[in-house]
Amino acid sequence: MRTPKRLYAQQRLIYQPEWPTCPHCGEVLVMCNYLAWDKTVQTLDQVLSVANRPGRCPQETCPGSHMRLLSAQAQSIASPGSTYGYDVVVRIGWLRYQARATYREIHRDVASHVRISESHIRYLYQHLYLPLLACHERQHRDHLAQIAESQGGLIIALDGLAPQGGAPQIWFIRERTSGLTLRSGWLAKQDQTTFETFLRPLKQLEWPILAVLSDNSTVVSSWFEVNINPSSSISYTLD
């Protein structure tokens, strides 16, 4: 049997929470002395070695001391348990669904960027891409209820990916401590009306939203300020 060749990461990235303070009491977070996860991820451009160091509130009496806050940016690279970047998965989905490509054609395209077999492309489409699109908060209700109870609410992060460098873009709403995707969708436009329709179900969530992180989209930030919580919105800039 042939041993698969090792993948060598071109970059080592250790992420920390983008927001330095506790969402409950405002105390400066302390970093945990372990990594929440550490994995090699193939993206369309490069092989990354990515790890996520959690932060927590140092005040023992604060609900924030039970939180393990993770970097939203690290979570936007690959889904939990996957070693292929979201950009790879989204490109497979785009080629299959929007461009009606066969698995063989998708393989020809994607294999010029990452090491992957045709059967694994099929697997990623069926077991990662399709569930991502179908996912919503009801699927993960028990897990989310547990998280919300232990930390007094949810912290969510939003980000978008454009597989063809323009419209349409796929947008994800994730819970920040678990990386679970609450909602995702292809948005043909990135205007106010489109975002409002996409975000509206969050108003009906049964748990409070403590904070929202988004990569500098003013439409998204102002929607949260008006509809959820005036102090909830946190913008951060992607590197």
Ligand SMILES: [Zn+2]
């Ligand atoms: Zn705190």
